Amino acid sequence: MSRTISEIRAEVNGAEPKKRAMSRRKKDTVSFYLYILPFILGFSLFTLVPMGFSLFFSFHKIGLNTYVDESYTFYGFQNYVRVFTDNNYFLLALRNTFTFAIFRNVFCVVIAMLLALLFNCKMPCKKLFRTFIYIPGVLPIVGAAIIWRQLFDGRASLISWALSGVGITVDPNWWLGNGGLVSALIMSVFMGIGQTMTMFLAALQGVPTAQLEAADIDGADAFTKFFRITLPSISPTMFYVVMTGIISSLQAYAEVELLVGSLAKNSMTISYLVMYYYKQNMIGLGYSSAIAWLLFLIIGACSFFVFKYSKKMVFFADGGTL
Amino acid sequence: MKKKNSRARVVAAVAIAVVLSLIFCFPLVWMVMQSFQTDSQAIFELPPKLPERMDFSSYKFVFGYWNVLQLYINTLTIVIGVGALTLMASILVGYGFARIEAPGKKLMFSILLASSMLPAVVTLIPSYAIWARLGLLGTYVPLIIPSIGGGAFNIFLVRMFIMGIPRSLDESAEMDGASRLKTLLLVIVPQLGPVLATIMLFTFIGVWGDYVAPSLYLWGYTNKYTLSIMLASSFKSEFGVMDWPKVMAGCMIVSLPVIVVIFAFQNAFVRGIVTSGIKD
Incomplete structure (x- = not known):
């Protein structure tokens, strides 16, 4: 612990250092909480309070159709039971959500890794190419979804047409019909690759060159070098990418709503289901809150397990943890 | 010999990078292209056709709307x-x-x-x-x-x-x-x-x-x-x-x-x- 100026000054002035240090620490505590007050306020007012309400709603049956004059009847776990028993939408959405999250991240990470390895080579105009790759990912989601919708549109699906050029036949009406989830997946992967690649590129700068050169001298091939040296040393970044990627894609909503919307019921995700019930009528408030809380619990459980086992999977050069 | 080899590799890498850039920017290019299309039905024709000329009428419409x-x-x-x-x-x-x-x-x-x-x-x-x-x-x-x-x-x-x-x-x-x-x-x-x-x-x-x-x-x-x-x-x-x-x-x-x-x-x-x- 380094001493602060005022402590030193206090000692020089002959005051009792311990007492001064104590008051200093108290003062520090007060100012720390004052400085982080915006976060505390924001978090409690706009996260904790709404979550509390959501939990309250999920255990109640909400009677009237307005926010001014509604009635709440305690409903126990009925909303939760109904989520599983009324229809199979929840289970369908659960399956879709996990399929989406897993495939999105697998494709995104693998393709982004390959691109990062390519752009890690010496070449001219690197920055420009990199920008071209991440630009589709920052377009406003509404605009992007419209463009993709047009590319998939069954009346003249450019993508089906292009695929038939390489011998793959896909019914043009499938994309925005039964294949809605696949379309959302393609769009999402396409938009996510740029950012992931940029992170991998930065991580690749930290790969120890001395080890790579030593491996070269020992005659190791490119695969061995990648899996034995490069991958372990970028594993913290990899972990972060996969972790945040999965959490955000478990919440996928805008992609699905804007791209396929009501066209394909069997491509809905959990977030979509929540909004769907909510928008139908406000009596669905309790029901949709129950689904939202189930999603929250699922994401919480996933995060818990991933963090618990992360130490075994991630290699930290300095022995640190996340 | 080695120098030639590395130059060939750079050329190959740039070629791949150009192709990738084209693929990734395709939706953007497509958006620009179609926004200048005169014929609103042209988009439903395959193979896709380029707009005959830069037509700003769609923009005029949106700016008016x-x-x-x-x-x-x-x-x-x-x-x-x-x-x-x-x-x-x-x-x-x-x-x-x-x-x-x-x-x-x-x-x-x-x-x-x-x-x-x-x-x-x-x-x-x-x-x-x-x-x-x-x-x-x-x-x-x-x-x-x-x-x-x-x-x-x-x-x-x-x-x-x-x-x-x-x-x-x-x-x-x-x-x-x-x-x-x-x-x-x-x-x-x-x-x-x-x-x-x-x-x-x-x-x-x-x-x-x-x-x-x-x-x-x-x-x-x-x-x-x-x-x-x-x-x-x-x-x-x-x-x-x-x-x-x-x-x-x-x-x-x-x-x-x-x-x-x-x-x-x-x-x-x-x-x-x-x-x-x-x-x-």
């Missing part, structure tokens, strides 16, 4: 509001986490970490119910005020950056009798330029493209719409799904500022993505 100036002003109002609050909050909170020792700091930091992983959909609906009850639907209050928390990502950025500034600078200011706040404002903030640019850029991109929250809070209040919401609502109803050149022109009007800003601030953007992965 939307109050584009108003939409830009609306969107920018939210960007500036959210940006100002976010900058202020993330500087204060980031400084607190970087420089002040206090009991409970670790716990607060874990809460900050966890808060970035909470599913938005859990808070979205009750938030809507609360704002509706407060009579603030159709205003920008529900879109701007919640950014008072600063956002975990921005706070991480500021915190990391401040931790990189030598403490001796703070202490010499303190020696001169400056208070903590004065030290922060006069010594630290002037050095935060790059990180603040990154935060502004991400706020801009985020707010500009935000769809879910504005569509809840503003739906129906047409004169309050942001560009994205206007595009979504026009696409859903009024343009008629068939008139693709007009829809694509609308997409262009919404997307162009983002594309321009990204090209102009590439470094700030890349810095943001890269540092988001380091959370020590």
Whole structure:
């Protein structure tokens, strides 16, 4: 612990250092909480309070159709039971959500890794190419979804047409019909690759060159070098990418709503289901809150397990943890 | 021999990079191309055909149909509001986490970490119910005020950056009798330029493209719409799904500022993505 100026000054002035240090620490505590007050306020007012309400709603049956004059009847776990028993939408959405999250991240990470390895080579105009790759990912989601919708549109699906050029036949009406989830997946992967690649590129700068050169001298091939040296040393970044990627894609909503919307019921995700019930009528408030809380619990459980086992999977050069 | 080989490799790598760039920018190119299409049915012809000439009639239509100036002003109002609050909050909170020792700091930091992983959909609906009850639907209050928390990502950025500034600078200011706040404002903030640019850029991109929250809070209040919401609502109803050149022109009007800003601030953007992965 380094001493602060005022402590030193206090000692020089002959005051009792311990007492001064104590008051200093108290003062520090007060100012720390004052400085982080915006976060505390924001978090409690706009996260904790709404979550509390959501939990309250999920255990109640909400009677009237307005926010001014509604009635709440305690409903126990009925909303939760109904989520599983009324229809199979929840289970369908659960399956879709996990399929989406897993495939999105697998494709995104693998393709982004390959691109990062390519752009890690010496070449001219690197920055420009990199920008071209991440630009589709920052377009406003509404605009992007419209463009993709047009590319998939069954009346003249450019993508089906292009695929038939390489011998793959896909019914043009499938994309925005039964294949809605696949379309959302393609769009999402396409938009996510740029950012992931940029992170991998930065991580690749930290790969120890001395080890790579030593491996070269020992005659190791490119695969061995990648899996034995490069991958372990970028594993913290990899972990972060996969972790945040999965959490955000478990919440996928805008992609699905804007791209396929009501066209394909069997491509809905959990977030979509929540909004769907909510928008139908406000009596669905309790029901949709129950689904939202189930999603929250699922994401919480996933995060818990991933963090618990992360130490075994991630290699930290300095022995640190996340 | 070896030199020749490496040159061949560079050429091959560039060739692949060009092909990839073309693939990734294809949706953009397609949007631009179709927005200039004269014949609204041409889009349904395969193989696709290029517009015969640059035709601006779709743009004219959209400019006549939307109050584009108003939409830009609306969107920018939210960007500036959210940006100002976010900058202020993330500087204060980031400084607190970087420089002040206090009991409970670790716990607060874990809460900050966890808060970035909470599913938005859990808070979205009750938030809507609360704002509706407060009579603030159709205003920008529900879109701007919640950014008072600063956002975990921005706070991480500021915190990391401040931790990189030598403490001796703070202490010499303190020696001169400056208070903590004065030290922060006069010594630290002037050095935060790059990180603040990154935060502004991400706020801009985020707010500009935000769809879910504005569509809840503003739906129906047409004169309050942001560009994205206007595009979504026009696409859903009024343009008629068939008139693709007009829809694509609308997409262009919404997307162009983002594309321009990204090209102009590439470094700030890349810095943001890269540092988001380091959370020590």
